Amino acid sequence: MIQFRRAGGRERKFGAESLLVLGFLAIILVGTVLLALPVSSKSGRSVGLFNSLFTATSAVCVTGLVAVDTCTTFSVFGQAVLLGLIEVGGLGFMAFATMIMVMLGRRISLKGRMLIRESMNGASLSDLSGVTRLYLMLALGIELIGAGLLSIRFIPMFGLRRGLWMALFHAVSAFCNAGFDLFGGFSSLTAFAHDPLVLLTVALLIVLGGLGFSVILEALRNRQGFRGLTLHARIVLMLTPLLLLAGTLFYLLAEWKGADTLAPLGAGDKLMNAFFQSVTMRTAGFNSIDLSRLKDGSKLFSCLLMMIGASPASTGGGMKTTTVAVFALLMLSVVKGEGEVNIARRRLSGDVTRRALAVVALFMTMLIVGSLAVSLIEDGRFALADVMFEASSAMGTVGVSAIGTPNLRPASRAVLLPMMFLGRIGPLTLAIALARKQGNARKLSKYPEEKIMIG
Numbered sequence: 001m002i003q004f005r006r007a008g009g010r011e012r013k014f015g016a017e018s019l020l021v022l023g024f025l026a027i028i029l030v031g032t033v034l035l036a037l038p039v040s041s042k043s044g045r046s047v048g049l050f051n052s053l054f055t056a057t058s059a060v061c062v063t064g065l066v067a068v069d070t071c072t073t074f075s076v077f078g079q080a081v082l083l084g085l086i087e088v089g090g091l092g093f094m095a096f097a098t099m100i101m102v103m104l105g106r107r108i109s110l111k112g113r114m115l116i117r118e119s120m121n122g123a124s125l126s127d128l129s130g131v132t133r134l135y136l137m138l139a140l141g142i143e144l145i146g147a148g149l150l151s152i153r154f155i156p157m158f159g160l161r162r163g164l165w166m167a168l169f170h171a172v173s174a175f176c177n178a179g180f181d182l183f184g185g186f187s188s189l190t191a192f193a194h195d196p197l198v199l200l201t202v203a204l205l206i207v208l209g210g211l212g213f214s215v216i217l218e219a220l221r222n223r224q225g226f227r228g229l230t231l232h233a234r235i236v237l238m239l240t241p242l243l244l245l246a247g248t249l250f251y252l253l254a255e256w257k258g259a260d261t262l263a264p265l266g267a268g269d270k271l272m273n274a275f276f277q278s279v280t281m282r283t284a285g286f287n288s289i290d291l292s293r294l295k296d297g298s299k300l301f302s303c304l305l306m307m308i309g310a311s312p313a314s315t316g317g318g319m320k321t322t323t324v325a326v327f328a329l330l331m332l333s334v335v336k337g338e339g340e341v342n343i344a345r346r347r348l349s350g351d352v353t354r355r356a357l358a359v360v361a362l363f364m365t366m367l368i369v370g371s372l373a374v375s376l377i378e379d380g381r382f383a384l385a386d387v388m389f390e391a392s393s394a395m396g397t398v399g400v401s402a403i404g405t406p407n408l409r410p411a412s413r414a415v416l417l418p419m420m421f422l423g424r425i426g427p428l429t430l431a432i433a434l435a436r437k438q439g440n441a442r443k444l445s446k447y448p449e450e451k452i453m454i455g
Contacts, residue, residue, distance in 0.1 A: 024060065024425055031056030031085045040078030047073060050410065055082070057417055060089035061424035062315060064179025064285030064399020065390075067406055067413060071184035076165075082180060083169055089424070090176025090209070090315035091139040135213045139175065139315075146171035146205045153197050174205035177316040179285015179399035186404060188287045189276075194269055199276045199288055206284040207244075210310030211236060231346050232322060236311045239321045243308065247278025250301055260293035281305040283316035285399025292402045296385045299402060303388055306396035307363060317397030317424050319363050326356035363423075367395050370419045374412045394419040 036052035038044050046052075047068055054067040059082050068074075074082065147167040154170075155163030166182055173180045181188050192198040208216065215233045222228050229237070251274035255261040262270045273288050280286045281302045294302070309318010326341070330353050333341045341348040371391040375384060386403045393400050394416040405413065 021425055024421070027085065027088055028053070028056050028060050028421075031060060031081065034081045035074070035078060040074055040081060042073065042075045042078075050413075054413055054417060056085060057420050058399065059085035059178065059180065061397050061420040062086060062090045062176050062178040062283075062317065063394065063397040063420045063424070064173075065394060065401060065405045065416060065420065066180070066186070066399075069184060069186055070180055071182045079165075079169065079182065083172055086176050086178045086180060087172055090172075090178060091136070134217070138213065138216065139209075142205065142208055143168075143171050143175050146175060146201055149201045150198065153195065170202065171205060174202045174284065174286070175209040175315060177206060177209050177283045177285070177310060177314075177397070179280070181286065186406075190288055190290065193265065193273055193288045196272060199272055202286060203276050203279040206279050206282070206286075207240070209315040210282060210284075211240065212311040212314040214313055215311065231344060232312075234344065235322050235325050239325055240311065243282065243305065243321070244275070244278050247281065247301075247305055248275045251277050251298065254295055254298045254301070255289075258293065258295065261289045277302075278305070281398065281400065283309045283318050283396055283398050285393075287400055291389075291400055292404075294402065296383075299385045299389045302400070303392040306392040306398045306400075307367065309396050309398075319359055319396075323356045323359050326353055327360050330356065363395060366419060366422060367391055370395065370415055373415045374408070377409055377412045377415065390416070391419065395423040397423045 032049065032053045034040060035056055036046050036049055038046050040052075041047050047055075051067045054065075055070075057063075058065045070079070070082065147164075147170075149167075150171055151164055151167035154166040157163060158166055169180075169182055172178075179188075183189070183191065189198065189202065215236045218229055218233045219237070226234065226237075248271070251262070252270065255263075255274070256270065257263050262273060265273060276286075276288050282305055291299075307319055308324050309320055310316025311321045312323075325343075326348060329341050329343055329348070333339075341353050367388075371384075371388050374391060375387045378387065382403050389400075389402045390405070390408070392398070397420060405416075408416075
């Protein structure tokens with residue numbers, strides 16, 4: 001808990017989750033103002049407050065849904081603003097929030113430091129600034145390496161200055177799982193469907209950004225093999241390749257003969273593009289094939305991948321891989337009639353399983369409500385599968401679209417705004433809020449127990 005003194009000597013207390021939400025809103029507001037300036041537009045005219053708000057929210061929430069074409073609408077200044085918003089919203093959101101709290105360290109209680117540690121998956125309560133600096137250095141290093149690889153392709157295509165800018169922008173956008181691109185015409189990476197250098201570099205950046213800082217650092221430091229990792233890291237490193245493999249196989253089977261998706265490609269390119277879509281659907285937002293041509297089954301499967309998302313303390317969104325793993329283990333324990341949730345000879349606490357249930361319920365509720373709202377607003381203009389695809393993209397902070405976000409009515413885009421925001425901060429805020437309760441004393445009195453019928 002952090003305290004601020006008001007005029008008159010009164011103090012107002014803000015919990016960590018309140019500061020995170022307010023900070024997020026402040027960043028979006030600043031980004032909206034900057035993007036609305038005439039200098040941010042190539043035409044020299046403001047793109048309007050609503051388009052600026054939508055774009056800033058999408059950038060800070062590292063979603064990638066766009067109301068206007070990024071390349072043809074925004075000037076170099078506007079694109080630089082977008083890049084800054086993506087960086088702060090992705091890798092910098094928790095890092096800068098932590099740095100602010102560390103700077104106010106004398107006002108942060110032990111419980112507050114424990115909340116910060118949990119949100120960052122850090123190991124030490126005493127060296128939060130060191131952990132944050134290491135996180136930023138590691139993330140920036142990965143982004144620069146990715147930019148160097150992409151520049152091999154982009155410099156010959158666009159020239160030295162433009163090629164370096166394109167490489168840096170897309171490396172940051174990929175590592176932060178944002179999905180913004182500068183190729184124009186809402187084309188994303190469809191022009192590179194035959195280019196393994198671009199697609200595999202972007203895919204690797206997306207995967208690394210989605211693993212989470214603590215997992216990357218633990219894997220680099222570990223000298224004892226897989227068994228030497230923490231349970232959290234083992235779950236992430238097991239589930240991530242399984243999801244990537246499942247997605248690749250599904251897209252290969254479903255779209256192998258898709259006339260407007262994988263069918264025109266050779267066998268090797270089919271495998272590469274199926275793998276790329278499996279990667280990017282996990283909150284990244286790029287696409288190398290025309291998503292509007294996907295079969296309905298592929299769109300629904302994509303919704304599932306989007307809702308699962310990346311891993312905790314990463315640059316991605318979604319329910320998170322560990323949340324889904326705990327939820328699956330909980331269901332398995334219920335089916336087996338076990339009173340506890342166990343994995344790898346470890347027992348998960350009741351607090352962890354309850355939080356997993358809460359996050360899943362929150363996401364599914366918001367997805368259903370958002371999909372229904374957009375469907376009612378559009379009044380049959382788009383198929384339900386496409387509407388769910390768009391809503392899942394917003395909730396999972398993915399950024400892909402099968403119908404083209406600008407084609408939606410303004411009211412529908414207004415519905416997507418809070419979905420992007422809640423999709424990015426909802427599970428994190430909920431986890432922190434529930435973690436805060438863990439330190440509270442247990443009630444000495446309890447209400448009488450009574451059973452209700454379930455199922």
